[in-house]
Amino acid sequence: MILTIAKKELKLLFVSPLAWTFLALIQLMLTWVFLGRLDAFLELQSQLMQIANPPGATEVIIVPVFAVASIVLLMATPLLTMRLMAEEWRNHTMVLLISAPVSITAIVLGKFLGLMVFFLLAVLLTVMLSLSLLMGGTMDFGLLLSNTIGLLLLAACFVSIGLYISSLTSHPAIAALGTLGILLALWIADIVASNAGNVIQNFSLLRHYESFNRGLIDSFSLVFFVLFTLTFLILTIRRLDGERLHG
Amino acid sequence: MFVNDSMLNVTVFAHNLSRNFGSHTAVRRVDLELKRGEILGLLGPNGAGKSTTMQMLTGNLAPTSGSVQICGVDLLKNPRKAKCYIGYLPENPPLYKELTVDEYLQFAARLHNVDLSRINSAMTEAKQRCGIGDIGKRLISALSKGYQQRVGIAQAIIHQPEVIILDEPSVGLDPNQIREVRALIRELGKSCSVILSTHILPEVESVCDRVQIMHQGVMVFGAVLAELKQQGLSLEQIFEQFTLKNAHTGNS
Structure with a gap:
């Protein structure tokens, strides 16, 4: 049942030009960064060779690409999550899902999974871009793996919060703005807390992503991402249940 | 044995159904029973609580009090099983x-x-x-x-489904389509139970076996249509009598 709903979400996503435009744009931007870094790497290569422990191609080229990918994801997620729930309220199609013999948990998880499959595709494109480096040399696969895992976990957090905000309103535009606002706030939470070790810093999603970006799978960050996603999925389920109970 | 048989044939059984929205009571103590092969027309002026009642029967809205059983399965305790038996067309087609x-x-x-x-x-x-x-x-x-x-x-x-719930199914249809939809509903009513809400009185007269009239959230009238016809009563008079009278007393 979760798969049925996920499949429907994907279908609705791909019949609109939004998904294709998004995939094309993210690919364009990342390739641009990729080529820029590649150029810089080739120029610096001779100098890098003289250092005792030189940074490899993966560190110089791929890490910045994934860092940019996280920002692009942050900007684009609200546009993709806004219609998940809000449009169902608006078009009265939520009734179809709720009248069917499907639990609310399955509805929420199906929608979450549908969008995650889409983001998996976007991440996969980025990974393939990175793998093209293999044509000219070797790569640090560990670093690539930690970046991939990090980006997927980050996407899961973004989607879950977007899903929740979208369930609060029947106006997709408000859902998009609300999600963007919160994601930006969670990003700059890092900067606001100027002195290191402040509790607020821990809420910055991109700060947690940084450790994955550096190739460090930090268990604290891992647990934070998973708990963050779960929290907002549960909040969404509760919200849908509340609609039935309180009207 | 006979009691058992008739119990098995009951597809929708709603008892004492109420729903409040804040301090406003949209539906008050509604009882509803429907047998297999029966078409029930739910009549009432706008805002009488027809749609709210239907939303409660389909599990889209939790009742403040009361119980709903679909084919013997409690909708509130076992919603996923009960919903298997229901087909629902809301006011706005989803x-x-x-x-x-x-x-x-x-x-x-x-x-x-x-x-x-x-x-x-x-x-x-x-x-x-x-x-x-x-x-x-x-x-x-x-x-x-x-x-x-x-x-x-x-x-x-x-x-x-065993139970088909249609909220104003003939809205927006042209006369030919209305006739086709009515024929379809009559045909569906042979094998399943149908609840139909509408404000079009001739629709009820041509399609339904039984009629219930709601007004201000309360079930004010219920009768078998064939009996009404036998007694020579017109549905229009009854509708006016029950919905206008209460409106006046409500306003004064």
């Missing part, structure tokens, strides 16, 4: 306008646990019954209101 009719019906069928092997035959049958057999490849957004309404009805009957 259509994904970006999909084609076939894609949409396929999704509706999967959502209602129709077997993959049976999906194609179920879709063909539902489309044929609703008279939309030849527009399967078209986008729902490109259809006229009447066709969209029919797709909505097809969605409600695709899993061959």
Whole structure:
């Protein structure tokens, strides 16, 4: 049942030009960064060779690409999550899902999974871009793996919060703005807390992503991402249940 | 034995159903019973609580008090099993306008646990019954209101439910389509139970076996249509008598 709903979400996503435009744009931007870094790497290569422990191609080229990918994801997620729930309220199609013999948990998880499959595709494109480096040399696969895992976990957090905000309103535009606002706030939470070790810093999603970006799978960050996603999925389920109970 | 048999034939049993929205009571202590092969017309002026009652019967809204049983299964305690028996067309047909009719019906069928092997035959049958057999490849957004309404009805009957709940099914249809939809409802009523809400009195007279009139959230009248006809009472007079009288006392 979760798969049925996920499949429907994907279908609705791909019949609109939004998904294709998004995939094309993210690919364009990342390739641009990729080529820029590649150029810089080739120029610096001779100098890098003289250092005792030189940074490899993966560190110089791929890490910045994934860092940019996280920002692009942050900007684009609200546009993709806004219609998940809000449009169902608006078009009265939520009734179809709720009248069917499907639990609310399955509805929420199906929608979450549908969008995650889409983001998996976007991440996969980025990974393939990175793998093209293999044509000219070797790569640090560990670093690539930690970046991939990090980006997927980050996407899961973004989607879950977007899903929740979208369930609060029947106006997709408000859902998009609300999600963007919160994601930006969670990003700059890092900067606001100027002195290191402040509790607020821990809420910055991109700060947690940084450790994955550096190739460090930090268990604290891992647990934070998973708990963050779960929290907002549960909040969404509760919200849908509340609609039935309180009207 | 006889009691058991008649109990088995009851498909919808709602007892003492109430629903408050804040301090406002939309539906107050409504009782409703429906047998297999019966078509019930739910009548009432705008805002009488018909749609709210239907939302409670389909599990879209939790009642403040009271209980609902669908084919003997408690809707509140075991919603997923009870919902298997229900086909519901809400006031606004729940259509994904970006999909084609076939894609949409396929999704509706999967959502209602129709077997993959049976999906194609179920879709063909539902489309044929609703008279939309030849527009399967078209986008729902490109259809006229009447066709969209029919797709909505097809969605409600695709899993061959025991109970079909239709909220104003003939809105937006032209006279020919209204006649077809009424014929379809009569045919559906032979094998399942149908609840139909409307404000069109002739529709009730031509389609339904039984009528219940709601006014200001309360069930004010209920009768078998054949008996009314025997007594020579007109539905219009009864409707006026029960809904106008209470409105005056309510206002004064």
